[in-house]
Amino acid sequence: MLRFSFNAVDGEGKQQKGYLDAENEARVVEHLRAQGFFPVEIREDKTGRQSVTANTRLRGKKKIPLADLRDFTKSFGFLLSSGVDIPTSLKLLVDTGESAKSPLVQAIERSIDRIRKGESLSASLLKADIEFPGFYISMLKAGELVGDLAQSAKLLSDYLDLTVKNREKIKSALIYPAILSAVAFSTLIFFCIFVIPSFRPFLETSGAELPFFTEIFLWIGDVMSNYGMYLLVFIMALILISIRFFATPRGKEVLSTFLLGLPVIGRLIEKSEIARFCRTTGALLHGGLPLLEAVTNACDVVQSTSLRLKLSSAKEELRRGRKFSDILIKLGGMPNIVIELTKVGEATGRLAYLLQDTAGLIEEDVQRKAERLTSLLGPGITVVIGLGIGLFVISVILAIYSANDAIFL
Template identity: 25%
Template sequence: MSASRSTVKTTARANDGLQTFTWVGKDKRGVVMKGEQAAKNINLVKAELRRQGITPQTVKPKSKPLFGAAGSAIKPRDIAIFSRQIATMMKSGVPIVSALEIIGNGNKNPRMRAMVDSIRGDIQGGMSFTEALTKHPVQFDELYRNLVRAGEAAGVLETVLDTIATYKENLEALKGKIKKAMFYPAMVVAVALIVSAILLVFVVPQFQEVFKGFGADLPAFTLMIIHLSDFMVSWWWLMLLGLIGAGVAFIAAKKRSLAFQHFLDRMILKVPVIGQIMHNSSIARFSRTLGVTFKAGVPLVEALDTVAGATGNAVYTDAVYRIRDDVAVGYPVNMAMKQVNLFPHMVIQMTAIGEEAGALDTMLFKVAEFYEQEVNNAVDALSSLLEPMIMVFLGVIVGGMVVAMYLPIFKLASVV
C-alpha cells in the first residue's frame, strides 16, 4: 500500500467474495489519511490498517454508482496508451507487476483501472501475462495475445510490447483518418436534410397561407415544394418511423449477416475516391500487422491466420485466408499474394525482395508506411475537394427552397 500525507490508496484483487471499503484514519503522527481496501468484511479492513500503523476512524462499504458500472467503456485508444505505458516501464526495468500497479492507480477510468488491477492480481496469483489477458478478450484480441505469447516465450516481452504499442498507435491514427473522411460529409448531409425537413414542415406552410391571397397561378417549382411540404406535414411520423426502422434493420443486418457484411465491403471498395482510400487502408493494415507478428516470432502461417481479421475489410480478409492456405502448402508469400489478384505490383515485389533478403518484416513496415501516407494524402485531398462540393449541395437544397418560396413574390412584383 502506498501512502502520502493526505491520501493512502490500497488496492487488492477483486476476487469472488471480496468487497471494496472506503476508510478514514490517522497515522502515528496524527495525520488524517483515507483510502480504499478490498476485503471480506469491515473487521479485516480495520485489522489490516492497525497492522500498518493506522488507527481507523470510519470504515464503510464503497457506494456503487446509481446507473450501472462507473466510468466510460474501454476504447482501442485506451489499450494503445496502456501498451505504450507498460512497454516504456518494462524497458526501464520496472517489473511487470509494479508497472501494472502504477498504471492502474494512475488511470482515471474506473473500468480501465479495474481491468488492470484484475490482470495484476492474476499475474500475482501465478498466471502468465498472456493467460491474464485471455480473461479480457474484448479488449485484447487474438492478435494482441499471440504477440504477447511469442514475446514471453522468447524472453523479449518488453521489446514485443514496445512493438505492439507502436502498432496500436499507428492503427488508431489510420482509423482516425478513415473516420474523418467518412464522418464529415455524412454529418453535413444529415444537417442539410434536417434543415430541409424543418423548412418543409414549419416554414413553407407559412408561405402557403400568404400565397392563397395572391389570386394567381404559382410557378411549377413553387407548387412542387408546396406539395412536398404537404406530404411532409401529413406523413412526417411515417417517414421518421421508416427512417428509424431502416437504420435499425441496417445495423442488425450488418451485425448478423455475414453475406451482407461482404456485400457492403465489396461495394465500398468500388466507390470513387473512398474506395481507393479503403484499398490503401487495408493494404497498410495487412502489411503492418503481418510485419509486427512476423517480427515477434509468430510462425508465418499462424501470423497470416491472425492477420486476416485485422485488415478491416471482408474482401481482404478472404484474400488473406487464401494466402494462408497457399503458404501452408509451400508457396512463397509473394506468389500467394499475386494469386489473389488484389495487391498492387509494388507490394508483391517488395514482399518478394524481403523474403529473398530475409528481411520480410522490414519490407512490410516500409509498405505499411507508404500506404499509410497515401491514406493521409488522400484524406486531405478528399477534404479539400468536399468543401466546395458541400457548399454547392447546401446551396442547392436550402437555397432552392428559399428561391421557390420567393418566386411568386417576384412574379407578383413584375406584374404590378
C-alpha cells in the first residue's frame, strides 16, 4: 500500500491534515468523502510519517451504536413507505427521539435544513459530525439514484437488525463463562491470601518439609499479600496500554492476525467476516449499486485487516473485467458454497439474492458451531475450577500430614 498526505475540509470549513495508507489516490478521495471531508490536496508521501489506514475513521468523528442506527433506519423506512417526504420523516424522528442530546438525533436535526435546500440525504449525512458506515451511505445513495429510498432503508434496517442480534447472541453466550471465570479466580486468590497462610505458623513450628504444591500456594499468597497493590496497578496499566495499542491500525492488524491463527475460533471468525462481506455486497447490489462499487464498500465492513486487504485485491480484478466467481477462487480460503452460489448468481442474474442467501447459510453454520463451543466452555471452566480447588485441598491435607508426621516422629 502507498502512503498519501492529505489536506481536506469538513462541512463547516474546518481544516483536517493527515496521512492515509491506501492502494491509490482514488481510494484516499473515496475514504475522505465517506467521512464527510472534502479533499483539497492529496500527495504521495515518502517521509515515513505515521498514518492511518483507509478504513480508519478520522479524528473528530463519533461512532454511532448500531442498535441506535438500526432503530432510526427502521422508523425512517416505515415513514417513507407510508408516503411521508424525507424532511418531514426526519423531523418526526427528531421530535419523537428519546434523547434530544444524542449525537444521532443532533446530526439528523442539522441535516434537515440542508435537505430542504436541495441537498441529498446521503450527501447531508456525509457532512455530519458523527460517522455513518460507508456501506450505509452507499446504500442510501443507491436508493436515491434508483428512486426507491424506502426500499434501501428497509434493506439497511434488516441488515443492521441481523448484525445487532448476532452480536447480542455472542455477548449473551459469553456472560456465564466470564462470571464463572471471575468467581473461580477470585476464590483461588482468596484461598492463597487468607486461608493457606493461616496454616503457616503450625507448619513452621512442626519443622516438616512442605509438599511442592503447598509451597507454591504459600508463595502466591506471599506475593499477593506483599505486592498485591503493585500487581493491581501493573495489570490495570497493562490493560490500558493494550486497549490503546489495539485501537491503532497496527494493533488491530496484530490482534486480527492472532485471532485468525487460533484453531477452530480463527476459522469461525473468518467465516463470520466472509458472511458479513457477502451480505453487504448482496444488499448493495440489491440497492442498485454496480458490482465494483458494492465490493468496494463491502470491504469496509470487514474488521479483519488481513482478510480485508485480501478482499480489496478483488476490486482491481473486477476493473479488469474478470468474473467475480473466478476472483473468489483465486483469493483462496473461500467456502465452496460462496464460490458455487456466486457462479449460479452470475449465470442467472440473481447474484444479489444468492449472496445474501449464502451469507445466511454461513451465519447459521457459524452460529451453530459457536453455540456448541460456548456450551462446552461452561463445563470446561467448571472442570478447571474443580481441579484448582481439589489441588488446593490436597496441598493443605498433605501439609497437615507432613506436619503431624514430623511432630510424632
